[in-house]
Amino acid sequence: xxxxxxxxxxxxxxxxxxxxxxxxxxxVFSDLLLxxxxxxxxxxxxxxxxxGSQTGFSQQRQTPLATAAPRYLAASADNGNSILSTIRIARxxxxxxxxxxxxESFESVNDLFLYANKKLGGASLRRVTYPVLTEIxxxxxxxxxxxxxxxxxxxxxxxxxxxxxxERADMTTRILDVAGELxxxxxxxxxxxxxxxxxxxxxxxxAYQMYRRSVRSRVTPVRVVHFLLSDPDFPRSVRHCLAQLxxxxxxxxxxxxxxxxxxxxxxxxxxxxxxxLVRSELHAALDDFQREFIGIHQAIENTWFEPYxxxxxxxxxxx
Amino acid sequence: MNTLWSAxxxxxxxxxxxxxxGTPRRVAVPLVNHLQALSERGLTSRQAAADxxxxxxxxxxxxxxxxENIDRAWPLDIIPRVIPLTEWTRIEAGLKQRLRAxxxxxxxxxxxxxxxxxxxxPEHVIKSSRDYLPQxxxxxxxxxxxxxxxxxxLVRDGDGRVYVLEDNLRVxxxxxxxxxxxxxxxxxxxxxFRDQRIRxxxxxxxxxxxxxxxxxxxxxxxxxxxxxxxxxxxxxxFEHAFLAQRMGAELVAGSDLIVLDDDCVYMRTIExxxxxxxxxxxxxxxxxxxxxxxxxxxxxxxxxxRAWYRGNVGIANAxxxxxxDDKVIYSYVPDLIRFYLAEEPILPNVPTxxxxxxxxxxxxxxxxxxLVVKPANESGGYGMLVGPHASRQEIEAMRGQVRxxxxxxxxxxxxxxxxxxxxxxxxxxxxxxxxxxxxxxxARMAVTAGGLTRVARRKGSLVVNSSQGGGSKxxxxxxxx
Numbered sequence: 001x002x003x004x005x006x007x008x009x010x011x012x013x014x015x016x017x018x019x020x021x022x023x024x025x026x027x028v029f030s031d032l033l034l035x036x037x038x039x040x041x042x043x044x045x046x047x048x049x050x051x052g053s054q055t056g057f058s059q060q061r062q063t064p065l066a067t068a069a070p071r072y073l074a075a076s077a078d079n080g081n082s083i084l085s086t087i088r089i090a091r092x093x094x095x096x097x098x099x100x101x102x103x104e105s106f107e108s109v110n111d112l113f114l115y116a117n118k119k120l121g122g123a124s125l126r127r128v129t130y131p132v133l134t135e136i137x138x139x140x141x142x143x144x145x146x147x148x149x150x151x152x153x154x155x156x157x158x159x160x161x162x163x164x165x166x167e168r169a170d171m172t173t174r175i176l177d178v179a180g181e182l183x184x185x186x187x188x189x190x191x192x193x194x195x196x197x198x199x200x201x202x203x204x205x206x207a208y209q210m211y212r213r214s215v216r217s218r219v220t221p222v223r224v225v226h227f228l229l230s231d232p233d234f235p236r237s238v239r240h241c242l243a244q245l246x247x248x249x250x251x252x253x254x255x256x257x258x259x260x261x262x263x264x265x266x267x268x269x270x271x272x273x274x275x276x277l278v279r280s281e282l283h284a285a286l287d288d289f290q291r292e293f294i295g296i297h298q299a300i301e302n303t304w305f306e307p308y309x310x311x312x313x314x315x316x317x318x319x
Numbered sequence: 320m321n322t323l324w325s326a327x328x329x330x331x332x333x334x335x336x337x338x339x340x341g342t343p344r345r346v347a348v349p350l351v352n353h354l355q356a357l358s359e360r361g362l363t364s365r366q367a368a369a370d371x372x373x374x375x376x377x378x379x380x381x382x383x384x385x386x387e388n389i390d391r392a393w394p395l396d397i398i399p400r401v402i403p404l405t406e407w408t409r410i411e412a413g414l415k416q417r418l419r420a421x422x423x424x425x426x427x428x429x430x431x432x433x434x435x436x437x438x439x440x441p442e443h444v445i446k447s448s449r450d451y452l453p454q455x456x457x458x459x460x461x462x463x464x465x466x467x468x469x470x471x472x473l474v475r476d477g478d479g480r481v482y483v484l485e486d487n488l489r490v491x492x493x494x495x496x497x498x499x500x501x502x503x504x505x506x507x508x509x510x511x512f513r514d515q516r517i518r519x520x521x522x523x524x525x526x527x528x529x530x531x532x533x534x535x536x537x538x539x540x541x542x543x544x545x546x547x548x549x550x551x552x553x554x555x556x557f558e559h560a561f562l563a564q565r566m567g568a569e570l571v572a573g574s575d576l577i578v579l580d581d582d583c584v585y586m587r588t589i590e591x592x593x594x595x596x597x598x599x600x601x602x603x604x605x606x607x608x609x610x611x612x613x614x615x616x617x618x619x620x621x622x623x624x625r626a627w628y629r630g631n632v633g634i635a636n637a638x639x640x641x642x643x644d645d646k647v648i649y650s651y652v653p654d655l656i657r658f659y660l661a662e663e664p665i666l667p668n669v670p671t672x673x674x675x676x677x678x679x680x681x682x683x684x685x686x687x688x689x690l691v692v693k694p695a696n697e698s699g700g701y702g703m704l705v706g707p708h709a710s711r712q713e714i715e716a717m718r719g720q721v722r723x724x725x726x727x728x729x730x731x732x733x734x735x736x737x738x739x740x741x742x743x744x745x746x747x748x749x750x751x752x753x754x755x756x757x758x759x760x761x762a763r764m765a766v767t768a769g770g771l772t773r774v775a776r777r778k779g780s781l782v783v784n785s786s787q788g789g790g791s792k793x794x795x796x797x798x799x800x
Binding site for chain 1: 377551560563564569570571572574575586587588589590591
């Protein structure tokens, strides 16, 4: 399998996951802001920060924030991480993978793009609405279902999954990081709304229902963080995503470096103690996670996509 | 005849299916009888079925419009063009003869240049050809063959004779549509395939594969063949992907390949580097290798030319083959056949004026409104003037261009291209066609059974290029004896 094909599959996995997560985040956040008092130190800026696009956004005209921010996150062509941009990239990659992926999955990604482009594209867009984002989430999940229901479990499938799970783990830690910022700020306004906030955190990761079934006690920050980081069974928890990354990697040739990178992070998770949440410690830990994700990404890239230092390495001819 | 055929009363051009007396040509009798038995609804529903099949099979070509690349459904007219086998056998021999001579010529250009020294082709024509690559001097591609895949455009004039219009030796496209047209037409007219002996066309991908294998520098091994595409935005990307898939070869972009210090070509895979033996490149010479040619090409692979020159990889078509694609060189092909093969050309050229020759230039200048004028190095019908259909301004613009750069232009009489019955808005009308067969040459030669028939869909139009609104037809070589 060509490295470039592997790379494109991986990015299809990442971009579709990113589009879905961003859509869910905007929906949950819109909802949350309606429930919080006006002077609560939670705003769309927090969400912009989660998506790592604060520099791009601050360069834009941004009034009023309540429409500009979702528009930037969902529709902006200048924002390479916007829902529309990521779907566009996924569709362009899928076009080159038509021989590799099931036919219906290409058509479905193409439909998703056409839908998103119709609803979010164009300069006249004023407001990003809940039904549109919900439809996008549904569509992304349908595509995931198509992949899982119709693709053979060969390297093609594993590269899609690698992209999906790394992106998912990454997003889960970003959500926790922002929630953590609001923790213990000594600001009573927010703390009054702790429960609402942490329920929203769970909802952003589609985790509320599963948390309820699994934890069976009131929602507290430490339990939410624990659940989203290390629940072994919840499919969006970091631990579960890492286990999946390990599983997929082992099914590919030349896997030691990526598997080691994942194993290292799992080890650090086990060593973490989470009895009490201290804001600065949580932030430092999540920062660490982010760095490790970048390391895992680089191990994947160096192993399978760009493994050749042309000048130094001799040929590794197989035939 | 029913009303569908009313446009067929009294026609002015040679028709491929209907004779001058209004009755079907002998080889087309079963087809025409079958068509005439169809009602208008029967005909339109079959055309609709074909259009649907094309959508379902995802047969597309890419056009650039409104700032975006759009995949358009491939336009296929369901009424095939029929050629008797006896006539085709002669054409096939003519095509092989032509390509053999062209390959001897290209090899000569890059070695002793006998044809130049003996005055068959003027030296300045070669040296000024855009696709002449001095870097390729002295190269020895396998079997001495440079142009391994050739798409030769044929037309039939009003006199019923078949002429060669041009030789496409760079990266000719269209063969995948020939194959797809057949699979769709078989669905539309299964009964006709049962009752007649129509030559199958499906052998092409394996013939292409065998030819590419024969170019491998490591015979005996299980060679690694790749199709090199400029990418998804190329108008023929569908075909690149199609052929790669049919041959079981990797479809690669320039960045998938790497040339190491051992001057061998490798492709980057998740298992590591794999040596590549033959590159079927669908990318122009100068974009192929930024190390040797266009420094700014993002499409190529640095060192590819060097690897080929050292004999470590086969490239089809070989770099530099395009020198024989020049339309001025075209006009010398009959002489080249006599020179290299000591044979008379089986297929005639269309009479051609070379604007670089003063006398011819004077004639062309005085007769622009009657002639077809073509740039020497364009393809896809771009930059061409069809005198009788052109406006005053277009003619004057062309006059200026020819005077400024006579070497770059040739002129030909406006042919009365033959027609084939074609479904137009529910009725059947004559439309002009050409034919592009594909000829392969490696260790052996092969010619497609028929080729891609392209049809000008606008009434009276002679422009058949798909990039300019042309359509296509299936081509049947039918046993007539």
